[in-house]
Amino acid sequence: MSREYSLQELKKWDEQIEALVKENGLIPYPQEFEICDYEEMINYEAYLGMPARYPHWSFGKAYERKKTFYRYNLTGLPYEMVINTNPCLAYLMKDNTLLLQILTMAHVYGHNDFFRNNRMFRDGTRADLALEMFKSHGQRIRSYVSDPGIGYVKVERILDAAHALRLQVYRQVGEKRLNEAEIKERLLKKALPPSQEHPLLNPPANIQPPDLNAIPLQPEEDILWFLARYAPLKEWEKDILQIVREESFYFLPQIETKIMNEGWASFWHYHLLKQLELPQGLYLEFMTWHNRVIRPHEGSLNPYQIGFAIFNDLAEKHRDNPNFIFQVRELERDASFIRRYLTEELCRRLNLFEYRKNNRDYLISEVADESGWQQIRDTLANQVGLGMVPNIRVIEVKKGENLLCLEHEWEGKELQIKYAHETLKYIAQLWGGKVRLKTQVRNTGQILEAEP
Amino acid sequence: MNRMAIFREQKRGGRDRSAEDRSRHRRLVEEVIKRNLGNIIAEESIIGQNQGKIFKIPIRGLKEYQFIYGENRPGVAAGKGEEKRGQRISGVGDKRMSGSGDGAGQGEGDEIYETEITLEELVNYLFEDLNLPFMERKKLSLLETESSNKRWGIQRKGIPPRLAKKRTMVERIKRMKSGQRIESGQDEIIDPPERFPFSENDLRYQRLKEQLRPESNAVVICIMDNSGSMYLSKKFIARSFFFLLYQFVRYRYVNVELVFINHTTVAKEVNEDDFFHRGESGGTMISSGYEKALEIIAERFSPAIWNIYAFHCSDGDNWPEDNDKALLKAGELCGICNLFGYGEIVSTWTPGETMSEIFEKEIKVRNFLSVKMGSKEDIWPAFKKLLTIAEKEGRDEPRI
Structure with a gap:
C-alpha cells in the first residue's frame, strides 16, 4: 500500500476528533469507517451507499456515468460517503491524503449527528434497520427474478415503472399518514355544519354527504401507494411498488435537507479541525481543502457553501446561546431553513441572483439588493428539497x-x-x-x- | 456513545459488484441502437461508405423518466456579484443544483454521457444470424469464402452472441475458489459472500476459425427506383435498405458479386457510388429495371452456375400502362432468381393500385417476397423479414 499513513494513525486522529465531537455537544450514532478503493467507491456511489440492493440497470448506468465523469474530470472524486444507519457507516477513499482523511472523518461526524438528531431523519427513517431493509428488499426482488413464473424481464418492467414514480409518494416526512377510516371520519366531520347556538333559527343549508365510496377518498399524492392499492396488479408486482416506495421514504429526508446536512457537516469539519491543533503543514492543507469544498459554483449553487454560510452566520449571531444552532439542525428542513435564515447580508455575500427563461435566453430577474433579496430567498426556498419534484x-x-x-x-x-x-x-x-x-x-x- | 469508531479495510476478493447491472444496461443500450438502426444507418454520412471505415456513432444514454419541471421556471444561482437585472446569462438552468445524488430532481440535461459504437460492431450484431436464403450448391463453385464459422478455441474478447457460457461459469468458480483460499489463509476466516456475481474477467468467448472453403457463386442485384415521385425521404429509405443489404453481403460473403441498377423510365447499370449518391427525376417504368436485370443475368450470370438474388425498392407508383409488363418481367425474375425481394416505400397518398398489391395478387411463388416500409423504423424489420423467409418455411431447402 502506497499511502503514507497507517490505520493506527487514523485511529489516533479519530480518538481526538471523537473527543472534540463530544465536547462540542454533537450526539452521533456509533461510527464505522470502511477504507475502500476508487472502484469500490464508485460502486457505493452507484448504489447510494448501500452494501446490498436489488438489481436494476439504472445502477449500472449510474456506475458508467460516474466513471465517465471521473475519467474526463468532470467532477472531483468523492472523498467520502456516509449513510444514515445505526451504527453510522462511512466509506473513506484509500487514496486520500492523511489530512483529507482527518477532514472527512470530522465531516462524517457532522452528517452522523445530523442523521441522528434532525427531525426528518429521526421521525421518518429507522437507521437501525436500514441496512437490513435494503438487504431484504434485494432478496425479495431476487426471489421474483428467479421465480420461473416471473423472471428478470417482468421484474424489470415493474421496477422501471416504479422508479419513474418513486418520488410521487406521501410527502409529509415523519408524519403519520391517515388511514382510510380516519379519512372517512374527517370527511364526515367536515360535511356536517358547525353546531349552532340556535339551530331552529338558522336551519342548516343542504348538507351534501361526502361520497365515502369514492376512489380516492380525497386527492391522493401517494401515487405508488394508490397503484399498489387499486391497480389490477399481482401480489409480487404490488410488493415491488411497496419496496421502491419504502426506499423513497428512506431517501426523502436526504432530499429535504441537502443544504442543511452538507452545511452542518462542513460547519463541524471546519470547527473541529480548527480545535485539533494540526501541525502547520496539515493546517495549510486543511484550509486549501476547506476552501475548495465551500467555493461558489458560479451559474449554479453549491449546497456546502450555502449551508456552511448560514450555520456560521447563526453561530455568530447566537454566541450567547450555543444551543441555538443545534435546535435549528433538529427542527428545520432546507425550505424552512432558507426561508428563516437566509438574510439579505448572506444573499449579498454569496452573490445570489434569480434568473428566468425568456424565449431562448436566461435573463437575470433579481439581484441581491434591498429590493431583490427576498424574492431570491423565496425562489430558492421553493426550489430545494421536494420543491423540485x-x-x-x-x-x-x-x-x-x-x-x-x-x-x-x-x-x-x-x-x-x-x-x-x-x-x-x-x-x-x-x-x-x-x-x-x-x-x-x-x-x-x-x-x-x-x-x- | 461509549465505544470508539471501528475501522475496516475493504476486501473485495475480486468481486465486481455492479457487473450484472452494467451489462444489463449495456444490453438495453444496444437494443435502443438496434431499434434506431433506421435513423443511424440512414445518416447521409454513413451511406455508401465502404466496410473498412469505422464510424463513431454517439448514442444517448437511456433516460429515466420522472415528473420533472421544465425550463420555464425561475431559478437561483451564485454569480460574481456584478450581475445586473435584465442581463442575459448563459450556463445556468441546465445545471441546477440537484437533489441528494439519489436521482431526485434530475433534470433532462443530465444524460450527458454517451455510448459509442462503431459501424463494424453494429454490423456484427446485426448480421450474425442472417444468411442469404435459398442458397443452392451450383456446379462450378469457384468462389471461396471464409465464412464457415468453425469453433476454434476460446478467447477473452468477443461479441455477446459468441459468449462461451460453460467456460465463463468455470472461470467464475475458479475465481471464487481462489478468493476463498486467499481469505482463509489469513487469521480471520471470512464466509464466502452470499452472492458472487460474474466479473468482466470471467467472460470467455468462442473463437471462430475462418476457414476457406468453396462456396456457391452468388450475385446480388440491387434495383432502385430513382424517379421523380421518389422524394428525398423515400429515397432515404430505399438507400438505407440497400446500404444494409450491401453491408450484409460484404460482411457475410467474401466473394459475392454486386450489381447496381437505377431506373426511371429507362434503366442503367451504375457503380455503387452513383447508386448511393445520384438522384434523378422522371417517370416510372418498373419493367425497365427488371429488363435490365434480366439482360445482365443473361449476359453474365447463368442461373446454372450462379445463385441470383434480386432486390427492388420503389414507391410502387408505376405508370399504369407498364404494370402488365412489369408483372411479366417480375415473374421471369422469379423464375431464375433464388429470391426476388420487393420493398415498397409506402406513402400516405397513392393513386390507384400500387405494385405491391398487384404483385401480391398475381405472383404466387415462394421465392417472391414483398415488404412495406413507411418510415426509417421499418427498414430493419423489413430487411430481416426478407432474409429470414427461408428459415421460416424452407428448412428443407438445400442450404450451405
Whole structure:
C-alpha cells in the first residue's frame, strides 16, 4: 500500500476528533469507517451507499456515468460517503491524503449527528434497520427474478415503472399518514355544519354527504401507494411498488435537507479541525481543502457553501446561546431553513441572483439588493428539497372507462412535457387503463393522456 | 456513545459488484441502437461508405423518466456579484443544483454521457444470424469464402452472441475458489459472500476459425427506383435498405458479386457510388429495371452456375400502362432468381393500385417476397423479414 499513513494513525486522529465531537455537544450514532478503493467507491456511489440492493440497470448506468465523469474530470472524486444507519457507516477513499482523511472523518461526524438528531431523519427513517431493509428488499426482488413464473424481464418492467414514480409518494416526512377510516371520519366531520347556538333559527343549508365510496377518498399524492392499492396488479408486482416506495421514504429526508446536512457537516469539519491543533503543514492543507469544498459554483449553487454560510452566520449571531444552532439542525428542513435564515447580508455575500427563461435566453430577474433579496430567498426556498419534484395527485377514477384522472398541483412551474408523457405511460401500464393528467402550459390548461 | 469508531479495510476478493447491472444496461443500450438502426444507418454520412471505415456513432444514454419541471421556471444561482437585472446569462438552468445524488430532481440535461459504437460492431450484431436464403450448391463453385464459422478455441474478447457460457461459469468458480483460499489463509476466516456475481474477467468467448472453403457463386442485384415521385425521404429509405443489404453481403460473403441498377423510365447499370449518391427525376417504368436485370443475368450470370438474388425498392407508383409488363418481367425474375425481394416505400397518398398489391395478387411463388416500409423504423424489420423467409418455411431447402 502506497499511502503514507497507517490505520493506527487514523485511529489516533479519530480518538481526538471523537473527543472534540463530544465536547462540542454533537450526539452521533456509533461510527464505522470502511477504507475502500476508487472502484469500490464508485460502486457505493452507484448504489447510494448501500452494501446490498436489488438489481436494476439504472445502477449500472449510474456506475458508467460516474466513471465517465471521473475519467474526463468532470467532477472531483468523492472523498467520502456516509449513510444514515445505526451504527453510522462511512466509506473513506484509500487514496486520500492523511489530512483529507482527518477532514472527512470530522465531516462524517457532522452528517452522523445530523442523521441522528434532525427531525426528518429521526421521525421518518429507522437507521437501525436500514441496512437490513435494503438487504431484504434485494432478496425479495431476487426471489421474483428467479421465480420461473416471473423472471428478470417482468421484474424489470415493474421496477422501471416504479422508479419513474418513486418520488410521487406521501410527502409529509415523519408524519403519520391517515388511514382510510380516519379519512372517512374527517370527511364526515367536515360535511356536517358547525353546531349552532340556535339551530331552529338558522336551519342548516343542504348538507351534501361526502361520497365515502369514492376512489380516492380525497386527492391522493401517494401515487405508488394508490397503484399498489387499486391497480389490477399481482401480489409480487404490488410488493415491488411497496419496496421502491419504502426506499423513497428512506431517501426523502436526504432530499429535504441537502443544504442543511452538507452545511452542518462542513460547519463541524471546519470547527473541529480548527480545535485539533494540526501541525502547520496539515493546517495549510486543511484550509486549501476547506476552501475548495465551500467555493461558489458560479451559474449554479453549491449546497456546502450555502449551508456552511448560514450555520456560521447563526453561530455568530447566537454566541450567547450555543444551543441555538443545534435546535435549528433538529427542527428545520432546507425550505424552512432558507426561508428563516437566509438574510439579505448572506444573499449579498454569496452573490445570489434569480434568473428566468425568456424565449431562448436566461435573463437575470433579481439581484441581491434591498429590493431583490427576498424574492431570491423565496425562489430558492421553493426550489430545494421536494420543491423540485412536481406534486401530482390522483383526483378520481372514472369507473366506466377505467380512466385514471390526475392533476398537477399548480405552483406556477410547468412540467417538462416529454418527461411527463413518458411517466404517464408508466402509470397507464401499471393502472392497466387510460390515464389523464391536467396541468398548465403557458398559463392555459393542458391535458396529457396515455394508454397502456 | 461509549465505544470508539471501528475501522475496516475493504476486501473485495475480486468481486465486481455492479457487473450484472452494467451489462444489463449495456444490453438495453444496444437494443435502443438496434431499434434506431433506421435513423443511424440512414445518416447521409454513413451511406455508401465502404466496410473498412469505422464510424463513431454517439448514442444517448437511456433516460429515466420522472415528473420533472421544465425550463420555464425561475431559478437561483451564485454569480460574481456584478450581475445586473435584465442581463442575459448563459450556463445556468441546465445545471441546477440537484437533489441528494439519489436521482431526485434530475433534470433532462443530465444524460450527458454517451455510448459509442462503431459501424463494424453494429454490423456484427446485426448480421450474425442472417444468411442469404435459398442458397443452392451450383456446379462450378469457384468462389471461396471464409465464412464457415468453425469453433476454434476460446478467447477473452468477443461479441455477446459468441459468449462461451460453460467456460465463463468455470472461470467464475475458479475465481471464487481462489478468493476463498486467499481469505482463509489469513487469521480471520471470512464466509464466502452470499452472492458472487460474474466479473468482466470471467467472460470467455468462442473463437471462430475462418476457414476457406468453396462456396456457391452468388450475385446480388440491387434495383432502385430513382424517379421523380421518389422524394428525398423515400429515397432515404430505399438507400438505407440497400446500404444494409450491401453491408450484409460484404460482411457475410467474401466473394459475392454486386450489381447496381437505377431506373426511371429507362434503366442503367451504375457503380455503387452513383447508386448511393445520384438522384434523378422522371417517370416510372418498373419493367425497365427488371429488363435490365434480366439482360445482365443473361449476359453474365447463368442461373446454372450462379445463385441470383434480386432486390427492388420503389414507391410502387408505376405508370399504369407498364404494370402488365412489369408483372411479366417480375415473374421471369422469379423464375431464375433464388429470391426476388420487393420493398415498397409506402406513402400516405397513392393513386390507384400500387405494385405491391398487384404483385401480391398475381405472383404466387415462394421465392417472391414483398415488404412495406413507411418510415426509417421499418427498414430493419423489413430487411430481416426478407432474409429470414427461408428459415421460416424452407428448412428443407438445400442450404450451405
